Amino acid sequence: MASRNTIVAHVEDRPGVLARVASLFRRRGFNIESLTVGHCEEPGLSRMTIVVDGDDHQVDQVCRQLFKLIDVVSVQDITYVPMVDRELALIKVSASNFNRREVLDVVEVFRADVVDVHSDALIVQVLGDEGKVDAALKMFEQFGILEMVRTGRVAMLRGTETTKPPAISDSQQAAAAIRAMLGRRPEGALPFASD
Amino acid sequence: MRLTGARILMECLRAEGVEVFFGYPGGVVLPLYNTLGEYPDIKHVLVRHEQAAAHAADGYARVAGRTGVCLATSGPGATNLVTGITTAYMDSVPMVVLTGNVARDLIGRDGFQEADITGITLPITKHNYLLMRASEIAPAVKEAFHIASTGRKGPVLVDIPKDVFIEEAEWDGYPQGVSLRGYPIMDVPREEEVDKAAEIINAAKKPIIIAGHGVVQSDAQDELLEFAERSDTPVLTTLLGISGMPEDHELSYGFLGMHGHFYANMAADSADVVIGIGMRFDDRAMGRFADFNKTAKIVHIDIDPAEIGKNFKTHAPVNGDVKETLSRLLPQIERSSHPEWRTEIDQIMEQHPTDYIEEGTGLGGPWLVRALAEATEGQSTIVTGVGQHQMWAAQYYPYTKKRQWVTSGGLGTMGYEVPAAMGAQFAQQEPIWSICGDGGFQMTSQELQTVADHNLPVRFAIFNNGFLGMVRQWQELFYENNYHSVDLGQPDFVKLAEAYGIRGIRAATRAEAMQVFRDLEGYDGPVVIDFQLEREENVWPMVPAGAALSETIESADDL
Numbered sequence: 062m063a064s065r066n067t068i069v070a071h072v073e074d075r076p077g078v079l080a081r082v083a084s085l086f087r088r089r090g091f092n093i094e095s096l097t098v099g100h101c102e103e104p105g106l107s108r109m110t111i112v113v114d115g116d117d118h119q120v121d122q123v124c125r126q127l128f129k130l131i132d133v134v135s136v137q138d139i140t141y142v143p144m145v146d147r148e149l150a151l152i153k154v155s156a157s158n159f160n161r162r163e164v165l166d167v168v169e170v171f172r173a174d175v176v177d178v179h180s181d182a183l184i185v186q187v188l189g190d191e192g193k194v195d196a197a198l199k200m201f202e203q204f205g206i207l208e209m210v211r212t213g214r215v216a217m218l219r220g221t222e223t224t225k226p227p228a229i230s231d232s233q234q235a236a237a238a239i240r241a242m243l244g245r246r247p248e249g250a251l252p253f254a255s256d
Numbered sequence: 257m258r259l260t261g262a263r264i265l266m267e268c269l270r271a272e273g274v275e276v277f278f279g280y281p282g283g284v285v286l287p288l289y290n291t292l293g294e295y296p297d298i299k300h301v302l303v304r305h306e307q308a309a310a311h312a313a314d315g316y317a318r319v320a321g322r323t324g325v326c327l328a329t330s331g332p333g334a335t336n337l338v339t340g341i342t343t344a345y346m347d348s349v350p351m352v353v354l355t356g357n358v359a360r361d362l363i364g365r366d367g368f369q370e371a372d373i374t375g376i377t378l379p380i381t382k383h384n385y386l387l388m389r390a391s392e393i394a395p396a397v398k399e400a401f402h403i404a405s406t407g408r409k410g411p412v413l414v415d416i417p418k419d420v421f422i423e424e425a426e427w428d429g430y431p432q433g434v435s436l437r438g439y440p441i442m443d444v445p446r447e448e449e450v451d452k453a454a455e456i457i458n459a460a461k462k463p464i465i466i467a468g469h470g471v472v473q474s475d476a477q478d479e480l481l482e483f484a485e486r487s488d489t490p491v492l493t494t495l496l497g498i499s500g501m502p503e504d505h506e507l508s509y510g511f512l513g514m515h516g517h518f519y520a521n522m523a524a525d526s527a528d529v530v531i532g533i534g535m536r537f538d539d540r541a542m543g544r545f546a547d548f549n550k551t552a553k554i555v556h557i558d559i560d561p562a563e564i565g566k567n568f569k570t571h572a573p574v575n576g577d578v579k580e581t582l583s584r585l586l587p588q589i590e591r592s593s594h595p596e597w598r599t600e601i602d603q604i605m606e607q608h609p610t611d612y613i614e615e616g617t618g619l620g621g622p623w624l625v626r627a628l629a630e631a632t633e634g635q636s637t638i639v640t641g642v643g644q645h646q647m648w649a650a651q652y653y654p655y656t657k658k659r660q661w662v663t664s665g666g667l668g669t670m671g672y673e674v675p676a677a678m679g680a681q682f683a684q685q686e687p688i689w690s691i692c693g694d695g696g697f698q699m700t701s702q703e704l705q706t707v708a709d710h711n712l713p714v715r716f717a718i719f720n721n722g723f724l725g726m727v728r729q730w731q732e733l734f735y736e737n738n739y740h741s742v743d744l745g746q747p748d749f750v751k752l753a754e755a756y757g758i759r760g761i762r763a764a765t766r767a768e769a770m771q772v773f774r775d776l777e778g779y780d781g782p783v784v785i786d787f788q789l790e791r792e793e794n795v796w797p798m799v800p801a802g803a804a805l806s807e808t809i810e811s812a813d814d815l
Binding site for chain 2: 073088121125132133226236240
């Protein structure tokens with residue numbers, strides 16, 4: 062089933078890594094919904110959260126192809142694992158003296174923040190998962206959205222489990238850890254299926 | 257000890273045991289060429305076009321079983337390598353590609369002969385480097401050779417700006433190891449995967465092995481043979497898997513695919529267990545995916561986890577090196593025999609042999625390959641271009657030795673035959689036969705000068721039918737005989753050879769061809785032979801584009 066999938070990858074913090082990842086997605090025809098990259102707990106590594114549109118088989122391929130990049134240290138598909146995901150949106154909403162109160166009511170409902178005020182507009186900051194941001198946007202549309210920007214998704218596993226990459230010390234262990242991460246079998250409709 | 261970047265690079269090549277590399281000089285690599293004289297043990301072969309340097313390194317790598325090395329200058333030198341790099345990438349050939357680039361302060365400013373070769377080669381290399389300090393050279397070259405020659409092999413490019421060649425850095429010996437966190441060695445398969453595969457194989461009634469380039473690449477021919485014999489499993493190869501299995505063995509049934517043997521295609525299509533070993537279930541080998549053998553269980557052994565489940569659902573995926581995996585699988589394989597299944601394939605083979613040798617005195621492709629096989633007692637290393645001659649060479653020459661077959665399978669690069677044979681000849685003494693198309697030969701024939709420079713004993717056998725044969729065959733069969741741009745004008749190949757100081761011979765009949773083979777016995781220089789073939793011969797059998805293996809046709813009447 063086609064759906065939005067969340068992949069977390071740790072990559073070496075080197076020039077050109079983003080280009081390698083982007084090149085791979087373009088070349089293999091994978092559809093990136095969003096890609097967010099930034100520092101993580103370990104110096105020298107960056108953490109990418111990639112939201113991909115596709116069926117399970119495609120997402121499995123994305124992970125396997127990503128892992129082939131030398132600069133990609135770990136790849137994990139966390140779509141079906143308990144996790145927290147968030148994105149942030151800044152929305153510039155048209156608001157005058159006549160309707161500012163109504164806009165602020167919506168802001169309050171979404172537990173959003175007003176981060177800038179002008180006589181004819183507000184900038185609202187919405188933080189939440191994709192669904193919440195979508196819903197907020199829909200509500201603000203009635204007032205007129207002058208401008209909007211979303212960060213794309215970041216995500217983290219719940220509980221004590223992490224997506225941290227395997228340590229380098231033992232190559233066999235590293236291989237085993239990687240295989241476990243890539244362990245999800247494709248379920249999608251492949252050309253051949255005898256059972 | 258402080259050395260220039262250029263010297264550090266050469267010290268690295270020496271430490272890697274590089275005996276020969278193929279290159280072409282230019283402005284930004286002059287600091288490197290300035291030091292080559294100090295490294296006479298590393299032979300530099302001056303080619304006549306950078307594309308040939310890449311193909312030569314590729315041909316050398318495939319025959320020697322070692323990493324090939326080539327070198328080009330910045331800009332056009334580097335971009336000329338692209339076809340050769342892609343050819344190696346598609347066929348997983350270990351190669352280290354060295355390029356110069358403009359000085360660091362000119363990078364990104366569109367300086368003279370600047371090309372973003374690391375950007376250009378992102379999707380066609382296993383990995384690449386742009387080195388901005390001389391101190392980065394040694395660790396990067398160590399990594400490049402390591403990455404190129406392990407796991408699923410492939411080309412790695414190292415781009416070095418001119419002033420980095422000149423800059424000095426501390427040299428305290430070649431690095432002992434690499435530290436690549438994102439590149440664990442995945443040679444050893446998981447036990448449970450091996451167990452599952454063994455279980456399926458042991459239960460098989462009509463098993464078939466499809467052996468690919470991975471068998472050749474990991475030198476697992478002996479393990480494959482033992483596995484096939486113990487489980488009594490017939491062996492097919494992919495086009496690139498040829499020479500991974502001795503074709504004179506009773507379990508060998510040749511190669512499958514678009515122009516594979518009819519019986520091989522039928523065997524693959526009617527097996528109950530398909531065991532893919534070091535291959536990637538490519539469309540040219542498997543036909544239309546949706547209609548390939550719908551009832552078989554698939555066991556897939558491959559070093560590259562991304563190949564597993566890419567095109568087909570796999571019942572027993574085994575991610576590991578072919579040699580390593582087979583040696584772990586072998587003890588679990590029960591000795592069995594499948595006489596009925598073998599008889600079934602044998603009968604198809606008897607009824608549908610690949611034997612399209614016609615009576616007469618003229619030269620046909622199949623006849624010529626068979627005659628060559630007899631003249632060389634099936635012992636020669638064969639390099640080919642791409643097209644009809646390539647398919648005939650695959651069908652009619654009996655490959656029994658390891659690394660005996662060199663061809664561009666994945667990318668299908670015409671013009672590969674001349675420089676790849678040239679490079680391969682640096683890996684062995686015995687003369688190599690390069691089976692050339694008259695089209696492909698004209699793409700890279702400038703390398704005859706390089707061949708002459710080194711007096712290489714390559715035999716360039718041009719299968720000259722005056723047509724772009726395979727394209728013509730398609731126009732005949734699928735475009736209502738509407739021949740367009742396939743009737744190739746050509747030079748006098750004999751005179752062309754002679755202009756390069758190379759022996760040129762022409763043969764237009766079977767008797768003349770036999771005479772050529774006799775004349776060449778003991779001749780240790782290069783030769784170009786213009787074999788004038790019948791013009792409109794077709795390659796059979798054939799799986800039409802988009803058809804399934806079960807729809808293999810044996811003549812135009814079947815269309």
